Amino acid sequence: MALEKLAVVAFGGNALITDGQKGTIDDQEANAYAACETLLKLIKKGYNLVITHGNGPQVGNILLANTAGHKLYGLPDMPLDVSVAYSQGFIGYIIEQQLKNVLMANDMDRDIITIITQVLVNKDDPAFLNPTKPIGPYYSKEEAELITAENGSKFAEDPRGRGWRKVVASPKPRAISNRTTIEKIARGGQIVIAVGGGGIPTYYKEMNKLQGIDAVIDKDLASALLARQINADKLFILTDVPKVCIHYNTPQQQTIDRMNIATAKRYLDEGHFAEGSMAPKVRAAIEFTKNTGRDAIITKTTLLGVDDGGTRITIV
Ligand code: ADP
Numbered sequence: 001m002a003l004e005k006l007a008v009v010a011f012g013g014n015a016l017i018t019d020g021q022k023g024t025i026d027d028q029e030a031n032a033y034a035a036c037e038t039l040l041k042l043i044k045k046g047y048n049l050v051i052t053h054g055n056g057p058q059v060g061n062i063l064l065a066n067t068a069g070h071k072l073y074g075l076p077d078m079p080l081d082v083s084v085a086y087s088q089g090f091i092g093y094i095i096e097q098q099l100k101n102v103l104m105a106n107d108m109d110r111d112i113i114t115i116i117t118q119v120l121v122n123k124d125d126p127a128f129l130n131p132t133k134p135i136g137p138y139y140s141k142e143e144a145e146l147i148t149a150e151n152g153s154k155f156a157e158d159p160r161g162r163g164w165r166k167v168v169a170s171p172k173p174r175a176i177s178n179r180t181t182i183e184k185i186a187r188g189g190q191i192v193i194a195v196g197g198g199g200i201p202t203y204y205k206e207m208n209k210l211q212g213i214d215a216v217i218d219k220d221l222a223s224a225l226l227a228r229q230i231n232a233d234k235l236f237i238l239t240d241v242p243k244v245c246i247h248y249n250t251p252q253q254q255t256i257d258r259m260n261i262a263t264a265k266r267y268l269d270e271g272h273f274a275e276g277s278m279a280p281k282v283r284a285a286i287e288f289t290k291n292t293g294r295d296a297i298i299t300k301t302t303l304l305g306v307d308d309g310g311t312r313i314t315i316v
């Protein structure tokens, strides 16, 4: 195996659809091109790459289309695991193509391979007792009750009053399928796109029987687990803020250049990082750093590979 360094780069949702955009395929292609351009710095520093990405808006649209198809044409429902697989396929295609275009524009060439990735969860994960992650379309209370009666789905009212939404569990990722192959391809110098949307949640229904399950895995936690399991040298979590802050959005706001995992845990406990946005990124960084001793970096996409860009999470 080559001795080059290996990095896992997690693209945030804004790498493909930014706030306020409709998210046409043209938008997603242009955004993907810009996001992939930021990878050049890492490639030039000698890193081999595995790219991971979110899928929130895309899988939301797939669920909407499923609902419409079911209502209008009686198409069979597509379960969430299959919808995640669907999103991994088309987002992977867009990133593959745009990254190829970026490489060609810079006189470089690599193969780029999307791996549809299953991620094992534990069916006894306490998250299944308390589904909290809202997904898909908004329903009226009556519609939601009908669906619950039909198939047992759980619903919760949107805090901003937009209606009722299905809630699913967000269990911890336990193991990444095909991780050995992902590592082999990436260390061989080709670029892999994997664990899109946090991966397709699967579990062992019985011994020797894998099965998809209605859940959503946090993409930052899944990226950290992948990075650990393929022995990556660095984990970069890319989003839309240059650095992690304490007292975020208050007059006392302070950016963090570097924090060790003890400090990061203390800030988490003190509630500096919002759940559903920055908190899972910091948890993912801690998870990677604690288990590998290596640094994780949280930053804005455009600051990838820039010296002193972002917040570095270190073991000590
Ligand atoms: P992504 O799609 O990249 O996962 P998220 O919206 O989930 O993006 O998370 C990034 C957001 O986290 C930022 O836009 C910022 O508003 C928010 N955020 C919450 N707490 C903090 C904090 N303490 N420091 C920096 N950003 C924070």
Ligand code: MG
Pocket: 012, 013, 054, 276, 277
């Ligand atoms: Mg997010």
